[in-house]
Amino acid sequence: MTDKSGGPAAEGAAGPGPHRSATTARTAVVWEALRGLLVDLARDTDAPLEIVDAGGGTGGAAVPLAELGHRVTVVDPNPDSLAALERRAAEAGVRVHALQGETRDLTDLLPPDHAHVVLVHNVLEYVEDPVAALADVVAVTRPGGAVSLLAANAVAGALHRALAGHVGDARRLLADPEGRWGDADPMPRRFTAERLAALVEGAGLVDPATRGVRVFADLLPGRVFEGDPREGRELVELERAAAGHPALAGIATQVHVVARRPR
Ligand SMILES: C[S@@+](CC[C@H](N)C(=O)[O-])C[C@H]1O[C@@H](n2cnc3c(N)ncnc32)[C@H](O)[C@@H]1O
Numbered sequence: 001m002t003d004k005s006g007g008p009a010a011e012g013a014a015g016p017g018p019h020r021s022a023t024t025a026r027t028a029v030v031w032e033a034l035r036g037l038l039v040d041l042a043r044d045t046d047a048p049l050e051i052v053d054a055g056g057g058t059g060g061a062a063v064p065l066a067e068l069g070h071r072v073t074v075v076d077p078n079p080d081s082l083a084a085l086e087r088r089a090a091e092a093g094v095r096v097h098a099l100q101g102e103t104r105d106l107t108d109l110l111p112p113d114h115a116h117v118v119l120v121h122n123v124l125e126y127v128e129d130p131v132a133a134l135a136d137v138v139a140v141t142r143p144g145g146a147v148s149l150l151a152a153n154a155v156a157g158a159l160h161r162a163l164a165g166h167v168g169d170a171r172r173l174l175a176d177p178e179g180r181w182g183d184a185d186p187m188p189r190r191f192t193a194e195r196l197a198a199l200v201e202g203a204g205l206v207d208p209a210t211r212g213v214r215v216f217a218d219l220l221p222g223r224v225f226e227g228d229p230r231e232g233r234e235l236v237e238l239e240r241a242a243a244g245h246p247a248l249a250g251i252a253t254q255v256h257v258v259a260r261r262p263r
Helices: 009-014 020-042 062-067 079-092 103-109 130-139 154-163 167-175 193-202 229-243
Strands: 050-054 071-076 097-100 115-121 141-152 206-213 254-260
Touching (some): 020 206, 050 103, 062 071, 071 103, 079 097, 130 193, 141 154, 154 167, 193 254
Parallel strands (some): 071 097, 115 141
């Protein structure tokens, strides 16, 4: 049964364990946006929403979404991740449809206009061609549906690299069009908010809502909030406040954009 309230996704995503406060603070802003989106889209239908998680990996988002009663499909090229996803879904007592493939395979694996929502979280950094990947994502999103993009912020990449003592890397990262600090950089690509906005517009998506994710959570030492639930809650509130702050959002570790496919 679909939880029309948007449900306890934030709790589900955070999961139990000692790092729960940190995880919650890092994911709260994204889940808040997703909850609002799902509530909005669920108004138009009595059936569960169709959600596709492109590059959904081991199901960190897909399983909590399925727990809310939505029909979730993960498309990911990594068979080990898909196996872990299936175990995670089984443990949670939900079904998630797992399909092996890349973003370029989306249009072969799924019918056109299939999904109410397509998640592309931490994936555009790795695809061969982000423009083509987003075109394939849009093709399987139904008119009026939404795409949720989460991507590494190049500005934060430079900030974190400098704070780790690698000042030259930070300067190189800022100057590099792909937001990389060098050949040894494990991240194939980082985005600025402007580049992501241009990508979204070029794909024909409209009404983008952009927020900064993990402004403070990745800068503070864990001990500040991990042992103290009250501090953990304060940090979540701080992340919420910072997500839309004109200056602070610019240094967030990730940029989150939710945009609609026109009807
Ligand atoms: C950093 S993980 C992100 C996983 C998940 N979306 C999350 O946010 O936790 C990147 C994922 O993208 C997948 N991936 C890599 N190249 C891809 C491609 N071309 N198309 C779709 N997924 C891809 C990887 O297998 C991996 O699961």
